Each structure stands twice: as C-alpha cells, then as structure tokens.
Amino acid sequence: MASTDHGGGEEVIRNKQVFLNDYVSGFPEESNLYLTTSSIKLKVPEDQSGKDAVLLKNLYLSCDPFMRGRMQRDLPPDRPELSSYSLGSPIVGFGVGRVVDSRHSDFKKGDLVWGSTIGWEEYSLIPNPEDLFKINHTDDIPLSYYTGILGMPGMTAYFCFFDIGSPKEGDRVYVSAASGAIGQLVGQFAKLIGCYVVGSAGSKEKVELLKTKFGYDDAFNYKEEHDLDAALKRCFPEGIDIYFDNVGGKMLDAVLVNMRLHGRIAVCGMISQYNLEQPESVQNLSAVFYKQIRMEGFAVYEHYHRYSKFLDFVLPCIKEGKIVYVEDITEGLESGPAALVGLFSGRNVGKQVVKVAQE
Amino acid sequence: MASTDHGGGEEVIRNKQVFLNDYVSGFPEESNLYLTTSSIKLKVPEDQSGKDAVLLKNLYLSCDPFMRGRMQRDLPPDRPELSSYSLGSPIVGFGVGRVVDSRHSDFKKGDLVWGSTIGWEEYSLIPNPEDLFKINHTDDIPLSYYTGILGMPGMTAYFCFFDIGSPKEGDRVYVSAASGAIGQLVGQFAKLIGCYVVGSAGSKEKVELLKTKFGYDDAFNYKEEHDLDAALKRCFPEGIDIYFDNVGGKMLDAVLVNMRLHGRIAVCGMISQYNLEQPESVQNLSAVFYKQIRMEGFAVYEHYHRYSKFLDFVLPCIKEGKIVYVEDITEGLESGPAALVGLFSGRNVGKQVVKVAQE
Numbered sequence: 001m002a003s004t005d006h007g008g009g010e011e012v013i014r015n016k017q018v019f020l021n022d023y024v025s026g027f028p029e030e031s032n033l034y035l036t037t038s039s040i041k042l043k044v045p046e047d048q049s050g051k052d053a054v055l056l057k058n059l060y061l062s063c064d065p066f067m068r069g070r071m072q073r074d075l076p077p078d079r080p081e082l083s084s085y086s087l088g089s090p091i092v093g094f095g096v097g098r099v100v101d102s103r104h105s106d107f108k109k110g111d112l113v114w115g116s117t118i119g120w121e122e123y124s125l126i127p128n129p130e131d132l133f134k135i136n137h138t139d140d141i142p143l144s145y146y147t148g149i150l151g152m153p154g155m156t157a158y159f160c161f162f163d164i165g166s167p168k169e170g171d172r173v174y175v176s177a178a179s180g181a182i183g184q185l186v187g188q189f190a191k192l193i194g195c196y197v198v199g200s201a202g203s204k205e206k207v208e209l210l211k212t213k214f215g216y217d218d219a220f221n222y223k224e225e226h227d228l229d230a231a232l233k234r235c236f237p238e239g240i241d242i243y244f245d246n247v248g249g250k251m252l253d254a255v256l257v258n259m260r261l262h263g264r265i266a267v268c269g270m271i272s273q274y275n276l277e278q279p280e281s282v283q284n285l286s287a288v289f290y291k292q293i294r295m296e297g298f299a300v301y302e303h304y305h306r307y308s309k310f311l312d313f314v315l316p317c318i319k320e321g322k323i324v325y326v327e328d329i330t331e332g333l334e335s336g337p338a339a340l341v342g343l344f345s346g347r348n349v350g351k352q353v354v355k356v357a358q359e
Numbered sequence: 360m361a362s363t364d365h366g367g368g369e370e371v372i373r374n375k376q377v378f379l380n381d382y383v384s385g386f387p388e389e390s391n392l393y394l395t396t397s398s399i400k401l402k403v404p405e406d407q408s409g410k411d412a413v414l415l416k417n418l419y420l421s422c423d424p425f426m427r428g429r430m431q432r433d434l435p436p437d438r439p440e441l442s443s444y445s446l447g448s449p450i451v452g453f454g455v456g457r458v459v460d461s462r463h464s465d466f467k468k469g470d471l472v473w474g475s476t477i478g479w480e481e482y483s484l485i486p487n488p489e490d491l492f493k494i495n496h497t498d499d500i501p502l503s504y505y506t507g508i509l510g511m512p513g514m515t516a517y518f519c520f521f522d523i524g525s526p527k528e529g530d531r532v533y534v535s536a537a538s539g540a541i542g543q544l545v546g547q548f549a550k551l552i553g554c555y556v557v558g559s560a561g562s563k564e565k566v567e568l569l570k571t572k573f574g575y576d577d578a579f580n581y582k583e584e585h586d587l588d589a590a591l592k593r594c595f596p597e598g599i600d601i602y603f604d605n606v607g608g609k610m611l612d613a614v615l616v617n618m619r620l621h622g623r624i625a626v627c628g629m630i631s632q633y634n635l636e637q638p639e640s641v642q643n644l645s646a647v648f649y650k651q652i653r654m655e656g657f658a659v660y661e662h663y664h665r666y667s668k669f670l671d672f673v674l675p676c677i678k679e680g681k682i683v684y685v686e687d688i689t690e691g692l693e694s695g696p697a698a699l700v701g702l703f704s705g706r707n708v709g710k711q712v713v714k715v716a717q718e
Contacts, residue, residue, distance in 0.1 A: 248645060267648045281640035286607060289626045289656040297648040 015040040016333050017090040018120035023073035027275045027344055032071065033091070033337035040123050044103045052104045054129045056097030056113065059359055061120055061333075062147035063340045063352035064181070067093050068274045081116055081301060090119040096135070096146045097124065098359075104129050112138065114146040116301075120336060122356060133307060137315060142327075143359055148181050148351040149318070149325040152300055155310050156268060157185035160298040164266035165242040169194035172236055174255065176222070177246035177271060179206040179326070181351035184214050186244045188323050191215045195242075198235040200251070202346040209349065213324060228254035239263070247272040249280040256284035256293075265295040275344055326350030374399040375692050376449040377479035382432035386634045386703055391430065392450070392696035399482050403462045411463045413488045415456030415472065418718055420479055420692075421506035422699045422711035423540070426452050427633045440475055440660060449478040455494070455505045456483065457718075463488050471497065473505040475660075479695060481715060492666060496674060501686075502718055507540050507710040508677070508684040511659055514669050515627060516544035519657040523625035524601040528553035531595055533614065535581070536605035536630060538565040538685070540710035543573050545603045547682050550574045554601075557594040559610070561705040568708065572683060587613035598622070606631040608639040615643035615652075624654040634703055685709030 015038050024032050044050040066082065069075065070091070075084040085091050095118030099111040107113070107129055115132035118124055126132065135146055148154060160182075167173065173190040177183045178199025187210065190197045199210045200222045210219035218235050225231040232240070232254055239260035245252055248270025259265070273279050288295060317323040328348040330339045336354040343352055374397050383391050403409040425441065428434065429450070434443040444450050454477030458470040466472070466488055474491035477483055485491065494505055507513060519541075526532065532549040536542045537558025546569065549556045558569045559581045569578035577594050584590040591599070591613055598619035604611055607629025618624070632638050647654060676682040687707040689698045695713040702711055 248648070252644070270645050270648050273645055279642055279645055281642050282644050283638055283640050285611070285641050285644070286629050286632055286638055288654060289607070289629050292656040292658050292661075294653065294655040295647060296653040297651040299651050302651075 011042040012039050013042055013123070014038075015121050015123050017122075018333060018336055019089075020071060020085050020087055020091055022087065023084065024068075024071040025277065028068060028071055028341045030337045030341050033340070035334060035337070040125070042100055042123070044101045044125065049127075050103050050125075052129070053102075053125055053127045054099050054104050054107045054113075054132075055101040056118065056124045056126060057100050058095055058097045058118055058122060058124055058356045060096040060144045060147050060329075061118065061336060061354040061356055062094035062151070063336075063343055063348070063354065064093060064152070065269055065271045065274060065343055067091070067340065068344065090121045092117055092119050094118065094147055094152050095356075096143055096151075102129075106130075107132070107134075111135075112143065114151050116152065120333065122333065133304075137311070141315075141318065144327055144329060144353050144355070145318075145325060147353050148327060149185060149314065149323070150311070153181035153351065154185060154314060155303055155307065156298065156300040157182045157189065158310050158314065159300065159303045159306065160266050160268045161186050161189055161242075161244055164294075164296045164298060165244060165264050167193055167195055167242055171195045171241040172238065172260070173197045173242045173244065174232070174236065174240045175199045175216075175244045175246070176251050177201065177269070178216065178219065179209050179214070179350060180246065180348075182268060183244070183246055184210075184326060184350065185323070187214045187216050190242075191217075192317075192322065200231075203349075206346075206349060209326065213326065222251065229257055232258040242266065244268060245270070249273050249282075253280075253282045253284050256282070256287040259287055259291050259293050261291050263291060263293045265293060267295060267297045271344070327353050329353045329355050331355050370401040371398050372401055372482070373397075374480050374482050376481075377692060377695050378448075379430060379444050379446055379450055381446065382443065383427075383430040384636065387427060387430055387700045389696045389700050392699070394693060394696070399484070401459055401482070403460045403484065408486075409462050409484075411488070412461075412484055412486045413458050413463050413466045413472075413491075414460040415477065415483045415485060416459050417454055417456045417477055417481060417483055417715045419455040419503045419506050419688075420477065420695060420713040420715055421453035421510070422695075422702055422707070422713065423452060423511070424628055424630045424633060424702055426450070426699065427703065449480045451476055451478050453477065453506055453511050454715075455502055455510075461488075465489075466491075466493075470494075471502065473510050475511065479692065481692065492663075496670070500674075500677065503686055503688060503712050503714070504677075504684060506712050507686060508544060508673065508682070509670070512540035512710065513544060513673060514662055514666060515657065515659040516541045516548065517669050517673065518659065518662045518665065519625050519627045520545050520548055520601075520603055523653075523655045523657060524603065524623050526552055526554055526601055530554045530600040531598065531619070532556045532601045532603065533591070533595065533599045534558045534575075534603045534605070535610050536560065536628070537575065537578065538568050538573070538709060539605065539707075541627060542603070542605055543569075543685060543709065544682070546573045546575050549601075550576075551676075551681065559590075562708075565705075565708060568685065572685065581610065588616055591617040601625065603627060604629070608632050608641075612639075612641045612643050615641070615646040618646055618650050618652050620650050622650060622652045624652060626654060626656045630703070686712050688712045688714050690714050 112135035113132040210216040249272040471494035472491040557577045569575040608631040
C-alpha cells in the first residue's frame with residue numbers, strides 16, 4: 001500500500017472506500033455501489049475536529065439486511081442509525097477494527113473494537129467512539145465473530161428470542177431465514193432449552209446445514225414449497241408456539257394460520273419485504289385475535305446495555321462447543337458490494353462478512 | 360302467560376325460544392332466526408338429568424358480536440363456548456336470570472345470576488351452573504348492567520386495556536367502535552388515568568355521545584372519512600401509543616402507519632371482518648417491526664377468575680358517577696333477532712340488551 005510521510009510522523013495513506021451511486025428502489029445491484037480511493041492521514045486531527053476521535057484500521061465489515069433500508073432516499077431522520085446513506089461519504093455499517101490513533105481517553109492505539117458506525121473503507125475516523133464496544137475476548141475466538149455471534153446478530157438472536165419468544169422446554173419453534181447470521185443462532189438457543197425446532201432456508205445446501213450443523217429437528221427449502229401452509233402443517237401438525245420471523249410477507253401470513261393458542265411471534269426482520277415497492281399483504285391477521293397471539297417487533301440497539309450479560313451466556317457456549325457459528329467470509333473491500341447485495345438473493349451461506357485487512 | 364298445573368306443583372308453562380334457521384355466511388339477517396314456542400316444567404327434573412341443575416327465568420339477554428361466529432357452520436369444537444350453534448336448540452349467549460328452582464347446593468330459588476350459557480328463551484334449564492356468576496350487588500344498579508359494564512364486556516374492556524395496553528398518564532389512546540358495549544368503557548378508563556383519548560363510531564349521534572357523555576377528547580365518524588389515515592393523522596399528529604382494536608381490517612391497517620414507537624395494539628375484536636367471506640388484507644404490518652409495536656389478542660374467558668378484582672374497581676366508579684354506561688334496551692324476546700343482527704350494521708347506540716321479562 002503506497003504511503004507518503006510528510007514529516008513529523010504524519011503518514012498519508014491511500015484509503016479505498018465504497019460509496020452508494022444513487023438511492024435504490026427495488027432489489028439493490030452491485031452497480032449501485034462503487035469503489036474509489038481517497039487518502040487519509042494515519043493520525044487523528046489535532047484540531048477541534050479530532051477532539052475525542054479515534055482512527056481505526058478496519059479489519060472486518062458486516063453485511064446486514066438493514067443496510068438495504070439505508071440505501072433508500074428520504075428516510076425519516078429520527079433514528080440516525082437507520083437514516084438514508086449520504087451519497088458523499090462511504091456507506092456505514094457494523095464492523096471490527098483496530099485503533100491506530102486515539103484522542104479519546106477510553107481508547108488507545110492497538111485496542112480492538114466493534115461497532116455500528118464503521119465506514120466501508122480501509123481506515124475510518126470515528127468522531128464519537130463512545131458507541132464502539134471494546135473487544136476483550138480474543139482467545140481461540142475469530143475476530144470476525146464480533147460482526148456475528150458476538151456482535152449485533154448474536155445479541156439480536158438472544159434478546160429477541162428470549163424476551164419476545166418467552167421459550168420454554170417443549171415449545172415448537174419455527175425460524176425463517178434459519179441459516180443466516182441470526183437464524184442459525186436462534187435454532188441453537190432453542191435446542192439448548194429443549195424446544196422442537198424447524199427452520200426454513202432457500203437452498204438444499206442450507207437446509208442440510210440446518211439439520212447437520214445447527215441441530216434443527218427438521219428443515220425445508222421454502223423455494224421448493226408451492227404451498228407454505230402445507231409445508232408448515234407437515235412440520236408442525238400440532239401448530240407453532242414461537243415464530244422467529246426474519247422474513248415477513250407471505251411466510252408470516254402462512255405462519256399465522258398455524259400458530260397455537262397464545263403463540264408468540266418475534267418480529268426480528270422482514271427481509272422479503274425490503275426490496276418491494278408495495279409490501280405483500282397479510283390476510284390472516286385475525287389469528288392474532290382468535291388465538292391470543294402476541295406479536296412484537298424488536299430493535300437490538302435498545303439492548304446494547306445488556307451486552308455483557310449476553311457475553312456471559314454465549315462465550316462459554318462457544319468455548320464448550322455448545323454453539324457453532326458459520327460465516328461466509330469474502331476477501332477484500334473490492335468484493336464487498338457483491339457480498340452485500342448477495343444477501344437479498346440468499347447467495348451467502350451463514351453470516352456474510354467482508355475481510356478488509358489481515359489482523 | 361298460559362300455564363297448566365298438572366298437580367303436585369309441576370307447573371308447565373309456555374317457553375318462547377329463538378332458534379337459528381340455518382348456518383349463516385355473510386351478514387346475518389333477521390330471517391336467519393325464528394321464534395317458536397315450546398313448553399317447560401317450572402321445576403328442575405328430579406331424575407339424573409336434573410342433578411345439580413338450576414332452572415332460570417331469563418330477564419336480560421345480551422347481544423354480542425362473537426355470536427355471529429357461532430352462527431357459522433363447522434367451527435372447530437375445541438372451544439365449546441365458541442362452537443357452532445346447534446340448530447336443534449335455542450341460540451345461547453350471555454344473560455341475566457333469576458333462579459326459579461335449583462338442585463345445586465350453591466344456588467337457591469330467588470338468586471340472581473349472570474353467565475354465558477343462557478338460552479335465548481324465557482326459561483332455561485342450566486345443567487352445569489358452576490359457570491354462572493351470582494349477582495350480589497343490586498343497590499341502585501340496573502340488573503341489565505350484568506350483561507355490560509358489570510359482565511363480560513366490562514371485564515373485557517378492563518383487562519384487555521390494562522393488561523395489553525399498559526396505559527400510563529399522557530398516552531395517546533385510540534378506540535374503534537368506541538360507543539359500543541366495550542369501547543365506551545375503554546375511553547372512560549383511559550380518561551381516568553389521564554390519557555388523551557380519541558374514538559371512532561359510525562354515526563353523528565354516536566360521535567356526539569363520545570364527546571359529550573363518555574369524555575372522549577375527540578371523535579370522528581369513520582363512515583364519513585374517505586381517508587382513514589388522514590383522519591388519524593388529524594386526531595393524532597404525534598401518533599398513537601395504544602390502539603384498542605374492536606374492528607380489525609382497513610382501520611387496523613391505517614392505524615399501523617400511525618402508531619408510535621413501542622405502541623401497543625390490544626386486539627379485542629374484529630367486527631368488520633366477521634361477515635366477510637375473505638378477510639380484508641393488511642398492508643402495513645411491517646410497522647410492527649419498524650416501530651417495535653406489541654400486538655396481542657385477548658380472550659375474556661381466561662380472566663373470569665379475576666372478576667371480583669374487577670368489581671372492586673368498577674362498582675365504586677359507578678356509584679361515584681366516575682363511569683357511566685349507555686345501554687340500548689329492546690323489549691321482548693320477539694325483538695331479539697332484529698337487535699342481534701342490528702349489531703353488524705351499527706343500529707344499536709351503546710350496549711345492546713334484550714329485556715325478556717320484568718325483574
């Protein structure tokens with residue numbers, strides 16, 4: 001990587017970055033994103049603009065479905081972490097980085113961090129690093145896990161499933177997008193407490209993974225089922241207690257008919273709907289009334305303060321081999337755009353990560 | 360009323376009854392029901408068939424939307440209180456009666472009771488009176504209230520609103536079918552704890568009632584709003600915290616768009632859907648995810664064990680004039696069929712009751 005030293009240790013280096021071309025409607029394509037190169041000083045600015053900032057060397061970037069939302073024009077500004085991307089800056093998401101310079105008292109050079117405000121670039125200046133999590137556990141644990149099982153998707157799976165699903169032994173649990181970053185964990189959490197768990201995914205390979213790797217009791221390829229209601233009745237002849245919804249739309253509609261009395265629907269995502277101009281309609285919502293179903297949406301950012309509680313649970317599970325995690329790691333920022341848009345056609349197998357640099 | 364004494368005190372009396380002609384699809388009509396007259400001994404049978412039974416003289420019968428469900432053919436038998444009516448017996452619902460004879464140790468002649476298993480007839484033999492509630496409070500309280508504010512609709516309004524709605528002072532509450540048996544109470548409960556409350560109803564007269572009698576802060580006639588979303592935005596420029604849903608369908612769809620973050624939707628009924636062959640579809644369910652809405656269906660029969668707690672709250676409210684209740688009482692069993700089907704065109708103003716006999 002070319003670099004120039006301007007004297008005084010202020011090394012200037014090339015910084016590859018990924019920008020959004022224009023706002024997206026419908027399915028995103030690789031051509032909606034482009035790679036460019038700017039330059040960056042490997043030092044936090046010494047003037048007011050760098051006060052309390054840190055400079056990160058980015059190691060892993062996370063591809064997450066919610067990023068599709070931010071590619072849309074004119075999102076309401078009330079939640080900055082879900083607002084429209086600026087076309088004038090690299091896109092932003094979850095990632096893992098190493099501090100290369102810091103003017104913040106909580107961070108020092110060499111610290112490893114993860115967070116939600118990492119630019120899709122080789123180096124990021126983070127003006128408000130308070131939102132970053134410091135990484136304290138790295139023994140025998142891949143650093144990339146902090147974009148997945150030990151990061152946002154892990155917390156989402158854990159708190160959404162346990163808080164909203166209220167699972168207990170023997171419950172019949174259905175998970176859609178079940179081999180994804182979140183789904184693969186929900187299935188394993190459910191098995192840990194003795195639930196009967198069925199997952200759906202979009203390929204034969206993923207269905208095999210569900211049954212052989214993640215311990216799902218049963219699984220089906222939703223793309224090969226012309227009648228989702230029949231597929232669910234086959235897997236759940238006595239109905240579903242908990243539906244962990246990652247997809248929304250038609251699948252949710254079919255699930256509603258198959259819920260049991262007092263069933264819970266934990267709405268974690270609706271990936272099938274993100275790229276539609278008009279959302280799919282739901283016909284069977286009256287089941288909520290007839291079966292006293294509880295349905296609730298989940299936002300992980302409201303649970304970040306419980307991160308250490310989550311780690312206390314999940315780190316031992318990983319170390320004891322009780323929980324496994326499958327990642328789909330692509331190499332190099334150049335391959336990031338394809339990896340990101342691939343989420344929406346289900347190209348990834350497991351958690352999609354972009355490796356930007358060697359640890 | 361003609362009666363015959365066969366000696367031994369076994370008075371036989373004519374018993375007018377309301378039967379269902381045939382199972383209903385679509386909107387029920389008066390002609391779906393017919394009146395007939397049988398005869399009944401004014402004594403609980405002394406053989407095994409009368410063991411533990413009571414004989415009631417029915418005073419008030421309650422017209423409730425759920426009865427439309429029971430007019431349908433082939434309902435699943437898992438919940439007898441919601442199963443299809445038998446064409447060979449009078450229809451059954453909530454009502455108030457006086458015990459005229461009893462072979463059950465908990466009931467004696469003269470007791471007043473209310474319950475969910477009262478036939479639409481002048482006298483009912485109740486083989487399992489355990490499900491009846493004894494009426495202990497009658498001072499200055501109309502007996503008909505036990506079909507409404509002091510009965511099933513009262514408990515529904517109270518437990519559904521407080522349990523699922525989790526209201527607190529300042530919450531913005533929207534109630535549909537707001538002048539009905541349940542809605543009029545929800546609005547008043549919400550005002551008692553300092554909520555801002557808006558209701559909708561289907562006539563100018565009802566809208567006036569909401570504002571002048573029940574203390575709603577605002578109200579609108581949904582039949583005169585061509586754009587429900589606009590009506591809700593006008594009444595709730597900052598959105599809705601709690602929606603008490605009595606109607607489902609299009610209104611629910613419009614509400615979803617106008618819910619606030621962490622809003623609650625208490626699904627108490629879906630009267631707009633009961634008569635449709637195909638339920639109306641809902642487009643905006645993704646709001647549950649984006650706004651972390653909690654939506655839950657309610658069934659009052661699961662809360663009957665809390666009846667005395669409810670009475671402790673509501674009886675003083677009535678006596679102190681803090682809560683009022685508007686009933687629409689029609690006289691005579693003959694007028695029952697019209698009153699019952701009138702629910703579905705909104706003919707009633709307030710709780711629809713049929714007075715069968717003088718107290």
